[in-house]
Each structure stands twice: as structure tokens, then as C-alpha cells.
Amino acid sequence: MLRVGGARLLDDRDRWGVRSILEADPVAACMVAARVEVAGLDPWRLGGELWAVGARLDGLCFSGANLVPLRGGRSALRCFADRARRHGRTCSSVVGRAELVLPMWEQLAEHWAPAREVRADQPLMVLAGPPAVPPDPWVRQVRMDELDRYLPAAVAMFTEEVGVDPRAGDGGAGYRARVAELVAAGRAFARFEDGQVVFKAEIGALSAKVGQIQGVWVHPARRGEGLGTIGTAALVEPLARMGRIASLYVNAFNHPARAAYAKVGFTQIASFATILF
Structure with missing residues (x-):
């Protein structure tokens, strides 16, 4: 050692x-x-x-x-x-x-x-069991042949959430590979309408006990319709079937997202913090 x-x-x-x-x-x-x-x-x-x-x-x-x-x-x-x-x-x-x-x-x-940003208060939320609202029946696992249609939504989410374009530096090769891994593993979910992603999210980490949901995003033109709530529920449901606790963390200032997760049934158990560079 x-x-x-x-x-x-x-x-x-x-x-x-x-x-x-x-x-x-x-x-x-x-x-x-x-x-x-x-x-x-x-x-x-x-x-x-x-x-x-x-x-x-x-x-x-x-x-x-x-x-x-x-x-x-x-x-x-x-x-x-x-x-x-x-x-x-x-x-x-x-x-x-x-x-x-x-x-x-x-x-x-x-x-x-x-640091580029200090996010000192990010509620860490959990839901053990099925969601409290019916899941969106149109949200499903993304197929590998849909990667090119899924990727622009993933880039938009990352840029909006983190504040930088994930394609910077290498033209997006590294980020594309990471997204492709999630798609190949069956952990990327989306609702497609006319070939366009209107909701997306991923199970970013999956341990023996917990599945961590990440990258929740709704197309800007469709926000306010409740797609984020029922879409997130669509990821909680398979985690519950697997016997995993669903978890996620969210910025404290993101009140619409926190309200949506509360409707799904998530409750806060702790606070995360993130220092971004």
C-alpha cells in the first residue's frame, strides 16, 4: 500500500x-x-x-x-x-x-x-418502490440504431445543465462514446415524436441496490406539459421491478424539477454538492 x-x-x-x-x-x-x-x-x-x-x-x-x-x-x-x-x-x-x-x-x-461553479446544495432524493404517478407509456429504451437521433438531446441537456458543450476538445467523440455505452447497456430512455426526442433520461449508475437517474431533459417546446414527471416515472418503474432503489440529485434552485420529482414520489435523504471545473 x-x-x-x-x-x-x-x-x-x-x-x-x-x-x-x-x-x-x-x-x-x-x-x-x-x-x-x-x-x-x-x-x-x-x-x-x-x-x-x-x-x-x-x-x-x-x-x-x-x-x-x-x-x-x-x-x-x-x-x-x-x-x-x-x-x-x-x-x-x-x-x-x-x-x-x-x-x-x-x-x-x-x-x-x-472553480467554474460551486453547487453547494443539491437535494439527494430516493424512491423505493413503484412511482406515485402512472409512467409515460411512450418512454422506452433507446436502440443503438437511434443513437444519432438521441445524441442531440443528450448534448442539449448536458450543455444546459453543466454549462459547457460536451463536444468541446475532441469534437464530441468522447461524449458520443459515453452515451453509446449507456444506450448499448439499455440504460438510456426517451420518448420520440416524429423522430425527435421530446423527453430523455438515463440510469447513469446501477449498483446492486440503487439506480441513479441522470440527464433528465424535456424539449424546450414541450415543457410545462408534465412530460418530465411521467417520463421520470418510466425509469423508476423498471428499477422497482429490478428491486433497486431509484435515486437522483437535483439543484436546489431548480424548483420545477424538484416539484416534478416530488410528484413521482421522491423524498430527500441528504444533500450533495458539486464543484465544477
Whole structure:
């Protein structure tokens, strides 16, 4: 085990200890748990590293495309920030429980380039069981031969939500590949009308216990019709059939989305925070 700045790099020998921690907080840890369940802790297969502080894994943090603190007090978060600072920023965001992300960001802010945006309050919501409203019968899984029709809606959602065009830098090849993965896995859903996407969403992470819904989007010309509510319900239903808890997180200022999710039956259990670069 490599020790740098008080934090150590974990490997597959630590897999069961890590899994027990992830299982204790299944909703907040869904993004990382989904990876660990499939890939273990080997960084190459995992697509990132898991760092720990303390012999009993008193602190735990994932470092990959996103930096995700999962557990730890202020001293552990300081150790993770030290290690992240030494490595240099390679992540596009710091995301997770607000009570972990915000203190960690305090340690990183003066050393990393200014954040493009700090979203300090993002309700983390869950729904165990079927939706409280009938799902949209026209929302279905997207087929691979529909990728080119689905992709413009995915780009529009990402640009609107994150504030940058996901095609920047490589002409969209990387983003197209990520969307294609979700489509191929049967985790991208849409309502098509005359060949155009009017609603879309994805199950972005799927662990043994939780499915995290992401990328909920309604075509601007169709907003206010309730498509977001019944469309989201159409993703909750298959998750309920699989025995998974449905989860998502939303910006606190997005009152229409929060109202729609409440109608579906979601309730808040915690708050996330995201630091965007």
C-alpha cells in the first residue's frame, strides 16, 4: 500500500472492507459502488483510484473523472486534499455528500484553478418502490440504431445543465462514446415524436441496490406539459421491478424539477454538492 500525504492507495486486498462501507451508504455511494462491484479496486479496470485513511478505512475517497469523497472527518478530508493537490487536478468535478465535498474543497480551493461553479446544495432524493404517478407509456429504451437521433438531446441537456458543450476538445467523440455505452447497456430512455426526442433520461449508475437517474431533459417546446414527471416515472418503474432503489440529485434552485420529482414520489435523504471545473 502506497502512502502519500497521509492517504494510501487501496487494491483488491481491501475490496471487502470497501464494499462494506459502500453498502452502508448505498444511495450516496452508488456511482462508486457500481464501478467497484464490476471492476474491483484495480485502478486500470476501475477507471480511477480508491484512497483510504486509517487502518479501518476511517476515510475513503474515489479519484477518477470525478473526485468523490465517501467517508471521513476533517483530518481524513485534509489527507485526501493533500494527495489530490500533489497529483494535480485531473477530475472534471468534486461531487458527493455536501458535508464531505465542501470541507474538502476548502482545502483545495486556493491550490487548484478557480472553480467554474460551486453547487453547494443539491437535494439527494430516493424512491423505493413503484412511482406515485402512472409512467409515460411512450418512454422506452433507446436502440443503438437511434443513437444519432438521441445524441442531440443528450448534448442539449448536458450543455444546459453543466454549462459547457460536451463536444468541446475532441469534437464530441468522447461524449458520443459515453452515451453509446449507456444506450448499448439499455440504460438510456426517451420518448420520440416524429423522430425527435421530446423527453430523455438515463440510469447513469446501477449498483446492486440503487439506480441513479441522470440527464433528465424535456424539449424546450414541450415543457410545462408534465412530460418530465411521467417520463421520470418510466425509469423508476423498471428499477422497482429490478428491486433497486431509484435515486437522483437535483439543484436546489431548480424548483420545477424538484416539484416534478416530488410528484413521482421522491423524498430527500441528504444533500450533495458539486464543484465544477
